[in-house]
Amino acid sequence: MRPLYQFSGQDSFLHRLDPRTKLIFVVSYLLISFLVPQPWILFFLLIAAIWALAGISPVEYYPFLLLMLPIMVAITLVHTFLIEGAPYFWSVQLGRVEVGVSIAGLYTGLELGFRLGTMGLAFTLFAMTTEPFQWGMSMYRWGLPYKVAFLFAFAIRLYPLIQEEFIVIQRALKARGSNALSSFNPLRFFPGVVTTAVPLGLGAIRRSQDVAMAMELRGLNLPEETGRPRVLFRDVRLRAVDIAIMAACVLVLAGLVVARLVARSLR
Amino acid sequence: MEAITLEGVGFAFPGQPPLLHDVNLRVGEGEVVAVVGPTGCGKSTLLHICAGVIPHFVSGELTGRVQVLGEETRQSTLARIAARIGTVTQDPENQLFNLIVADEVAWGMENRAWTREEIGAGLARALDFFRIPHLRDRITYDLSGGEKQRLVLAANYAPRPDLFILDDPTSQLDPIGASEVLAGIRDLSESGHTILLVEGKLEEIWALVDRVVLIDHGTVELDAPRDELHRHLDVFAAAMVPLPQLVELGARLRRGGVPVPPLPPDVEGAAASLASTTVAPAQAAPEAAAPPAAAPGAAMDPPRLRVSGLAYTYPPPRRTEALKGVDLVLPAGSVAAIVGQNGSGKTTLARCVSGHLRPTRGTVEVSGRDVQRMSVRHRAAAVGYVFQNPDHQIFKDPVLDDVMFGPLNLGMGGDEARESAERVLRALDLWDVRDLHPFRLSKGGRQRLAIAAIAVMRPPVLVIDEPTTGQDVHESHAIMALLRDLARESDQTVVVITHAMNLVAAHCDLVAALCQGELIAFGTPEQVFRDEELLRRTFVKPPPVTALGNRLGLEPRPLTLDEAVARFAAGALRAACE
Numbered sequence: 147m148r149p150l151y152q153f154s155g156q157d158s159f160l161h162r163l164d165p166r167t168k169l170i171f172v173v174s175y176l177l178i179s180f181l182v183p184q185p186w187i188l189f190f191l192l193i194a195a196i197w198a199l200a201g202i203s204p205v206e207y208y209p210f211l212l213l214m215l216p217i218m219v220a221i222t223l224v225h226t227f228l229i230e231g232a233p234y235f236w237s238v239q240l241g242r243v244e245v246g247v248s249i250a251g252l253y254t255g256l257e258l259g260f261r262l263g264t265m266g267l268a269f270t271l272f273a274m275t276t277e278p279f280q281w282g283m284s285m286y287r288w289g290l291p292y293k294v295a296f297l298f299a300f301a302i303r304l305y306p307l308i309q310e311e312f313i314v315i316q317r318a319l320k321a322r323g324s325n326a327l328s329s330f331n332p333l334r335f336f337p338g339v340v341t342t343a344v345p346l347g348l349g350a351i352r353r354s355q356d357v358a359m360a361m362e363l364r365g366l367n368l369p370e371e372t373g374r375p376r377v378l379f380r381d382v383r384l385r386a387v388d389i390a391i392m393a394a395c396v397l398v399l400a401g402l403v404v405a406r407l408v409a410r411s412l413r
Numbered sequence: 414m415e416a417i418t419l420e421g422v423g424f425a426f427p428g429q430p431p432l433l434h435d436v437n438l439r440v441g442e443g444e445v446v447a448v449v450g451p452t453g454c455g456k457s458t459l460l461h462i463c464a465g466v467i468p469h470f471v472s473g474e475l476t477g478r479v480q481v482l483g484e485e486t487r488q489s490t491l492a493r494i495a496a497r498i499g500t501v502t503q504d505p506e507n508q509l510f511n512l513i514v515a516d517e518v519a520w521g522m523e524n525r526a527w528t529r530e531e532i533g534a535g536l537a538r539a540l541d542f543f544r545i546p547h548l549r550d551r552i553t554y555d556l557s558g559g560e561k562q563r564l565v566l567a568a569n570y571a572p573r574p575d576l577f578i579l580d581d582p583t584s585q586l587d588p589i590g591a592s593e594v595l596a597g598i599r600d601l602s603e604s605g606h607t608i609l610l611v612e613g614k615l616e617e618i619w620a621l622v623d624r625v626v627l628i629d630h631g632t633v634e635l636d637a638p639r640d641e642l643h644r645h646l647d648v649f650a651a652a653m654v655p656l657p658q659l660v661e662l663g664a665r666l667r668r669g670g671v672p673v674p675p676l677p678p679d680v681e682g683a684a685a686s687l688a689s690t691t692v693a694p695a696q697a698a699p700e701a702a703a704p705p706a707a708a709p710g711a712a713m714d715p716p717r718l719r720v721s722g723l724a725y726t727y728p729p730p731r732r733t734e735a736l737k738g739v740d741l742v743l744p745a746g747s748v749a750a751i752v753g754q755n756g757s758g759k760t761t762l763a764r765c766v767s768g769h770l771r772p773t774r775g776t777v778e779v780s781g782r783d784v785q786r787m788s789v790r791h792r793a794a795a796v797g798y799v800f801q802n803p804d805h806q807i808f809k810d811p812v813l814d815d816v817m818f819g820p821l822n823l824g825m826g827g828d829e830a831r832e833s834a835e836r837v838l839r840a841l842d843l844w845d846v847r848d849l850h851p852f853r854l855s856k857g858g859r860q861r862l863a864i865a866a867i868a869v870m871r872p873p874v875l876v877i878d879e880p881t882t883g884q885d886v887h888e889s890h891a892i893m894a895l896l897r898d899l900a901r902e903s904d905q906t907v908v909v910i911t912h913a914m915n916l917v918a919a920h921c922d923l924v925a926a927l928c929q930g931e932l933i934a935f936g937t938p939e940q941v942f943r944d945e946e947l948l949r950r951t952f953v954k955p956p957p958v959t960a961l962g963n964r965l966g967l968e969p970r971p972l973t974l975d976e977a978v979a980r981f982a983a984g985a986l987r988a989a990c991e
Contacts, residue, residue: 153512153552155552155555277512277513278512279511279512279513279516296510299512300510303510303511303512303554306554307506307554311805314800314802314805315805315806317769317798317800318798318800318805318806318808319808320769320789320792320793321767321769321793321797321798321799321800321806321867322793322806322808322818322819322822322866322867322870323789323790323793323794323819323822323823323870324789324818324822325788325789325790328789341808341809342808344807344808344809344810345804345805345806345807345808348804348807348852349804349805352804353506353507356502356504356507357507357508357510359466359470359471360500360502360507360508360510361510362470362491362492362495363464363466363491363495363498363500364495364510364520364521364524364568364569365492365495365496365521365524365525365572366492366524367490367491367492368492368493368495368496368524368525368526369524369526370492371490371492371493372526374525374526375526376523376524376526377522377523377526377527377528377529377532378523379515379516379519379522379523379529379532379533379536380515380516380519
């Protein structure tokens with residue numbers, strides 16, 4: 147199991163796409179999920195696409211699915227109970243209030259839950275198939291200053307390390323007899339989070355100082371010093387397939403928006 | 414021309430007394446100079462001064478003249494100084510910024526505005542030089558520690574620097590990783606590069622070093638050619654910096670009047686040198702031999718720690734079978750070491766013992782109780798686990814509160830927790846710093862604090878992962894002696910995961926050697942270190958004096974330098990009498 151949102155390091159059709167293409171695809175997909183009536187189809191379609199086009203089976207990111215599941219279930223249940231209107235699966239009169247499980251609520255809850263799941267999954271697809279530095283450099287090609295783009299990519303590169311550090315700290319907390327981070331009691335859980343933040347935060351500060359020094363020693367500021375612009379050894383360029391996918395995303399999105407507007411005007 | 418010239422150099426961090434003063438040092442082109450000294454003596458600071466980090470990145474009061482590669486560092490900028498120097502520090506993790514190996518090596522050349530063709534050629538040359546062309550497209554965080562540090566060396570080598578500054582580049586690595594990196598440094602020195610390095614393992618770099626500079630009390634106490642070091646035993650002893658074990662053995666014997674030539678640091682060479690003399694070490698009487706070991710599964714009533722048929726397979730997609738049915742019984746009051754190369758299953762075993770991992774098969778019992786059936790609190794009270802990095806285990810400020818945190822979690826009253834904390838802090842020599850923030854302690858101090866924070870809960874079993882990583886030899890022995898005292902005085906069973914075999918030999922009662930998830934050897938250090946062939950399977954090497962004992966057939970094998978000196982001196986005395 148990899149830490150969540152970590153680049154998978156494989157070579158596939160999705161991995162080879164330009165990060166900008168994937169970003170536009172992800173944003174379009176999210177918008178589409180709000181425009182179509184049955185977002186669970188898009189949710190499962192995305193799982194299939196990640197498997198077929200990136201070679202990443204759900205086993206590799208099941209912690210993410212496990213993390214999303216209670217949130218999706220909670221959203222569905224809340225709407226099932228809160229949205230009123232017949233037909234009901236089941237209802238009971240409590241004094242003057244009728245509490246019921248409505249079919250309309252269930253559908254609304256499922257739609258919202260799956261939309262949320264689709265959003266998370268789309269970003270997971272992006273993170274697992276996009277090398278952070280390609281992403282950073284593509285932003286650089288679109289005008290972001292090099293240092294900002296590089297440090298942004300580096301922050302993503304650092305994320306799995308911090309996640310691993312967090313797991314070790316969580317174990318260290320257990321070794322000191324505290325189970326606060328596994329507690330469902332917020333009065334125990336949140337102080338536990340604060341306690342964990344001390345070693346995690348101080349470790350991150352220490353690490354950032356060491357990394358900043360190492361970057362300077364490897365010549366981060368040399369181009370500014372010498373006035374000779376940096377050369378990118380492995381540059382990012384949009385290919386025909388990237389442009390085709392971007393265009394398809396925009397067209398599908400535009401088509402759906404138009405169809406929805408037409409449908410609304412006909413009603 | 415000299416690569417580095419320091420004249421009357423001093424340095425003090427803001428608001429602190431001078432760390433370095435009157436430092437004079439010259440490093441000629443093509444020379445390899447090692448800097449040694451006790452922890453906190455200013456070795457790394459000296460390297461920072463040479464690399465231009467001081468005064469351009471780290472502030473403080475720098476005095477004297479610092480000239481590196483013909484340039485006064487104060488008059489230049491860090492970028493310009495660094496452009497001609499390859500600097501490698503201890504932790505490879507903090508020196509890798511890219512995700513793909515090729516990008517990492519290319520990055521320095523990109524910053525120097527080399528053309529794509531030049532970068533491609535430099536990349537291939539650097540990867541070939543450090544024998545890692547097969548890693549070119551790998552993800553950096555998937556590499557082993559040794560591979561990561563070799564990659565850092567390659568990334569620094571690629572832009573063709575004129576000088577290498579290496580700050581203890583093997584201190585965070587396991588023996589395999591360290592040997593890989595040392596091979597890289599050896600290649601650098603053989604190709605004529607100028608190198609200034611701090612390295613704790615002097616015996617490992619012996620062959621490639623021209624001179625050794627000893628820093629103590631903030632200044633250069635000794636600057637001598639390698640082959641003359643044996644003459645300066647007192648200076649090294651005063652600084653509590655060890656010479657290579659066999660070099661020191663020879664020097665101490667000669668000082669004691671035993672007619673032996675200066676010994677080289679390698680076992681074969683030392684054995685050959687001794688063979689050319691008439692000196693024969695004394696064989697101990699049979700009754701002085703080490704007591705028999707507690708064999709796996711031996712009857713001990715009740716066994717403090719019993720590991721039975723322990724197996725662990727990591728979940729998919731990793732699916733590695735890390736432990737394959739390990740049996741182990743450890744008595745109360747003993748210190749046991751778990752040794753073996755990385756990936757042999759040491760940490761997995763320790764995590765199963767401490768209950769952080771649930772075994773796939775088998776059981777772990779502490780005083781007859783199954784660890785997996787205990788709650789988090791009961792488990793913390795039964796098995797203490799000290800993680801490798803002390804900084805991951807600091808939860809409270811100041812030191813006293815951090816030590817009291819565990820007992821309070823276990824339901825101890827405030828007064829009782831404070832009393833227990835005071836006792837442990839005094840034993841660990843931390844009572845005087847009880848009101849400081851833990852991060853103001855030295856690395857050794859924080860390591861002792863991590864041990865205190867677990868020991869205060871008085872667990873019957875104490876598991877410690879690499880308690881001496883990054884510590885100098887003196888501090889390492891102090892920590893291990895302390896663990897032995899804890900085991901003896903509190904009747905605790907202490908389990909230590911370590912790669913430092915000289916510490917195992919000097920302080921541990923039992924050794925368990927793991928190889929690919931299996932227990933391949935178990936017994937006293939004297940017993941286990943006899944079978945070098947078996948230990949080689951898991952990349953464990955006995956201490957040099959023990960290995961020398963193996964070559965010479967000494968019974969029992971000497972485990973420490975003191976033992977070896979006594980045996981050879983007694984042998985020489987007997988020969989003289991005869």
